[in-house]
Amino acid sequence: MSATTVVVGDGTTARTRAAGRWRRWRPVLVVLGVLLVGALLAILPAPRTSTTPLAPDNPSGNGARALAQVLGRHGVTVTYVRSLRDAERAAAGGTLLVVDDYALTPQDAQRLAQVDADLVLVAATQYLDQLAPGVGLAYGGGSAATARQAACTDADAVAAGTVTAAGALTAQSPGVVTCFPAPGAGAQGGGAYAVTTNAAGRRVAVLADATPLTNGALATDGNAALAIRMLGRHDHLTWFLPAIGAGADGGGGGQSLGSLVPPWLTVLGLQALVVALVLALWRGRRLGPVVAERLPVVVPAAETTRGRGRLYRRGRSHGHAAAALRAGAATRMAGRLGLPRSADAHATIEAVARASGTAPDDVARLLYGPPPHDDRELATLADELDILESEVNRP
Amino acid sequence: MAITWRAVVLTALGAVAVLLVPVPGTVLAWAAVVVVLCGLDVALAASPRRVAVSRALPGSVRLTQPARSVLTLENRDTRRARALVRDAWPASALAPAGDGAAPGSPASLARRTPRHRVDLPPGEARRVVTDLLPTRRGDVPAGAVTIRTVGPLGLAGRQASLPVGGRLRVLPEFASRRHLPSRLARLRELDGRAAVQVRGAGTEFDSLREYVIGDDVRSIDWRATARRADVVVRTWRPERDRRVLVVVDTSRTSAVRVDDAPRLEASIEAALLLATLATHAGDRVELLAFDRRVRARVAGSTGRRVLPAFADALAGIQPELVEADWAGIAAQVRERLTQRALVVLLTALDPAAVEQGLLDVAGQLTSRHAVVVASVLDPQEETLRATRTTSADVFDAAAAERAGLERAAVAQRLRRRGLDVVEALPDELAPRLADAYLALKAAGRL
Structure with a gap:
């Protein structure tokens, strides 16, 4: 036993350790800082735009941002919603604009009809019998948007005078007013715009075509006048553009998962996170560094032999393989029979045939015959060589 | 810095407080309590850098022969050091853990650095032994000695890895020495020292002895025969x-x-x-x-x-x-x-x-x-x-x-x-x- 020198401490002080830690953690801290700044920038309220047609935040030709901004300038608060639940919550007491109802189900329409708000249906004619009683839809009323005269007594329509619109809504009960008939059609053919009162006693305005609301068409004719008067009746407008699938209420009782979870569970989850962090710190701290070790080479000596065998196989070198097998067998048998190294093929065949009791022709074919041409012939040759060898080796 | 399982349990106990006062502030407050207690424990723990360590090793050991690495730890701090000590060695040098596992099973062959629990009052010294069983020939350098001292609360402590030098020379196994006796016997036969008389074909003159039947007549030394009035042959031995x-x-x-x-x-x-x-x-x-x-x-x-x-x-x-x-x-x-x-x-x-x-x-x-x-x-x-x-x-x-x-x-x-x-x-x-x-x-x- 030879004692080595006594070691006290690792030559560091609190200051050098702190410096070392700072040096080690600096890159991590830099990355974390960059991530944090990036995240902050990402959640800053940026002017958002979308490309959804008829959305109040879409600045392109088929959007409706111009109208929303004009309404806002006139003191109307525009709330943009994509789900029925949000629409119900936001609409009470104001105006509810429903644009494009393809994503809505009849149940959704039923609930919309009960909302305590003036309804404006724009390009939403699927559930007219529920939402706007007395308003019907006539087909073939002109699908292309054309300039149309008001031709009715509704104040909004008269103020607008002319609008660019398509579609034909018909009045099926006395209280319904239809305006903007297709050019050339009579007043009985219906028009692009209809006003009625629903079962809840709220005013319902229906516009068969959304063209007057779009950024592209807002400035032409009296489109802007009609849209602003139609939507600006109250100082609060809910702009409901049903999203696919989100129009339904999700089948629940109207409560989200979050509202079902008791508040203490959330806090307990937070505590569990903290415990997990401490657990990770406990298990993650290693008792000293890993000891590295130089390991010996792991390549087996037979690797090159296998590689050569694979090369033979891939090159389909049945001839080469057979030659090797034959040479090996012949060498071993010649050694066994005590033939000199200089013995020629004839002498070898003679000796092997005598020792094994096989016909010399067979021995000649096995040892010096034509090369095999496929796997089967090669395997047969190998087996026959084995048998011949065992015959020679038999005592 | 290192924390123990007690710190984890203490943190988990915070769940009770959270259930009593279910607001996020409770979580924060409990975390603060844990951090303060751990900090206190670290401050009160003995410094692992004031433990004097020396390692004693055998100069060399033959492959597959067991060896021991003996660490002597002396506490030079004024505080009692409750420490966990690891004497690190490469895996090929460690003895299999073996304890508790069936012999021959993979668990019994698992090589894990043993950890030693040491209680060191101020000024006292203790000895810690790590069993080694090298399975690879060559110079095996010892790793660092890691000491983790825990504070009085057992929540957290301090840790340091000290570079205590050490090198174990693992000599070849020389398993072929079992062939030595038979070869030495053959050598003695060649030498002519063994009972069996196999004539060595060496060229170096060894000695004269009396003729026995079977000896080569060409090796008879006629001069000596004349002197002794008895037939004497020369023996030869292999060159040395x-x-x-x-x-x-x-x-x-x-x-x-x-x-x-x-x-x-x-x-x-x-x-x-x-x-x-x-x-x-x-x-x-x-x-x-x-x-x-x-x-x-x-x-x-x-x-x-x-x-x-x-x-x-x-x-x-x-x-x-x-x-x-x-x-x-x-x-x-x-x-x-x-x-x-x-x-x-x-x-x-x-x-x-x-x-x-x-x-x-x-x-x-x-x-x-x-x-x-x-x-x-x-x-x-x-x-x-x-x-x-x-x-x-x-x-x-x-x-x-x-x-x-x-x-x-x-x-x-x-x-x-x-x-x-x-x-x-x-x-x-x-x-x-x-x-x-x-x-x-x-x-x-x-």
Whole structure:
């Protein structure tokens, strides 16, 4: 036993350790800082735009941002919603604009009809019998948007005078007013715009075509006048553009998962996170560094032999393989029979045939015959060589 | 800094407080309590950097023999140190844990650095023992000693890894020494010291003795017979004080694995057996480990010092992934040996490597010395050669056959140049080389 020198401490002080830690953690801290700044920038309220047609935040030709901004300038608060639940919550007491109802189900329409708000249906004619009683839809009323005269007594329509619109809504009960008939059609053919009162006693305005609301068409004719008067009746407008699938209420009782979870569970989850962090710190701290070790080479000596065998196989070198097998067998048998190294093929065949009791022709074919041409012939040759060898080796 | 499981439990206990006052503030407050308590514990823990550590190791140990690394820890702090100590060693040097697991099961072979719990009052010292059982030859450097002291609350503590030097030299196993007694017996027969009278074919005059029936009449010494009035014969004994140079090739061909160990290991076993045998035979043995430069060298040792010197020198060599410089080896041999000697080359009969190197210098070597080339055979090659299961196997068998033929051709070329070639499986190389040495000695070719 030879004692080595006594070691006290690792030559560091609190200051050098702190410096070392700072040096080690600096890159991590830099990355974390960059991530944090990036995240902050990402959640800053940026002017958002979308490309959804008829959305109040879409600045392109088929959007409706111009109208929303004009309404806002006139003191109307525009709330943009994509789900029925949000629409119900936001609409009470104001105006509810429903644009494009393809994503809505009849149940959704039923609930919309009960909302305590003036309804404006724009390009939403699927559930007219529920939402706007007395308003019907006539087909073939002109699908292309054309300039149309008001031709009715509704104040909004008269103020607008002319609008660019398509579609034909018909009045099926006395209280319904239809305006903007297709050019050339009579007043009985219906028009692009209809006003009625629903079962809840709220005013319902229906516009068969959304063209007057779009950024592209807002400035032409009296489109802007009609849209602003139609939507600006109250100082609060809910702009409901049903999203696919989100129009339904999700089948629940109207409560989200979050509202079902008791508040203490959330806090307990937070505590569990903290415990997990401490657990990770406990298990993650290693008792000293890993000891590295130089390991010996792991390549087996037979690797090159296998590689050569694979090369033979891939090159389909049945001839080469057979030659090797034959040479090996012949060498071993010649050694066994005590033939000199200089013995020629004839002498070898003679000796092997005598020792094994096989016909010399067979021995000649096995040892010096034509090369095999496929796997089967090669395997047969190998087996026959084995048998011949065992015959020679038999005592 | 390190925390213990108690800190985790303490944090988990915060769940009770959270259930009583279910607001996020509780979580924060409890976390603050845990942090403060842990900080306090760290501040009160003894400093692991004020523990004086020294490590005691045996100078060298033979492969597969157990050894102990003894750490002496002395607390120079004024506080009591409750410490967890790890004496780090490479996995191949550690003894299998073994405790509790069935012998032979994988769990019993798992090698994990033992951790020692030590309680050190101020000013006192304790000894900690780590059991070692090296499974790989060579110099094993010890790792750092890691000390983790825990504060009075047992929540958290301080940790430091101290670079305590240490190196364990693991000598070759010399498993081939079991072949030594039989070879020594043969040597004694050659020497004429054994009861069996096998006439050594040496050329050195040994003694005169009375004629017994069966002795060669040509060995009768007529002068002595005339003096003694009795028929007296001369006896001869093999030459002594010949020189044997064992050259271990540590180049790339020695690195490949044969039977789960590098080819070099078998060469080392053979070198050790030959050195022991030749020393007993009265020859002077030298060692040279070479690839492109000298890796190890033993010269000038005699008697009982030969084997330890060989083992020590061979312990440190490792296969190098370079091509052997045979011209350099020939130059070394020329430089070291001025008179005729036996040169044993422990290398591999790799046809390409031999043709590029050894064949070029074979003439130089054999012109002055007796040269034996010893090479390890791969048992797997014979398995490959005999397997016929699938068509791929037949191709592998053909490749193995071709490799064998090429090796035989190379061996034949070497023999034609006057070298003796010994080829054997890893376990048999040492005795076969010893036999070749004895045969040379018996033939008086040394």
